[in-house]
Amino acid sequence: MPLIEFRTGFDESSNGNQSAATGNRLSSLLVAQGHGRYHELVAMGLVFTATLYGTATPTAGQIHTAGAAPAAAAVTQFAVFNPASSGKLLSLQRVAVATISGIPTAGAMLHGIFSSGTLPTAIAQTNGVVRNNRINGPGSVAASTTQMVAAGAALTGGTAPVIHSVSQLALAAFAPTVFGNQSAVEDLAGLLVIPPGTGWVPLLAGVGTTHLVAFSATWSETPI
16 A cells, blocks of 8 residues: 655755655654744735824814715825736735724724725825835835825825725724824735735724824735
């Protein structure tokens, strides 16, 4: 009868080399996560993060009103767009929202999407830079199409976003008194993918009272 052969112990291999399956000394096949869940994509230089540590209250382009998305060309602080000619898919891995100070409007964050294929003609990064999660890794295709403006800027030339889904992130209507009690991370794990010519925007329930907010998004970039 045919036998299945595998190697015991650690097997270090380079890209392109063949490697045997790994088993233990009781002849059982080992199936385990060899690295952290994001390690492989990050090590390949395919994961990027944009962060806006806000110094102004949420603008109209970051607000959903009773579930309605903002109008076109709304003043927006944070949004991610994939250039029409990128040839890449941007797969959202995780997003975060945090209160810096003030009192938020209570309610859930919603995921808004720009699905028309018409990107804004004015996108700025005056308060942030898209960075590779592998330090000193290559640049992002969305390096110039991710809006990061603390005071907000109008997304002129594009279409209005639409509501896609409810995020698991939400803010409560009280001022933070303990570090971290008004911040949260949503692990999307690729549940939202941004094709070329489209975009994504996080939408809060309201402007709050002197509410200062921070946003962050992490995505991977892979060929179509």
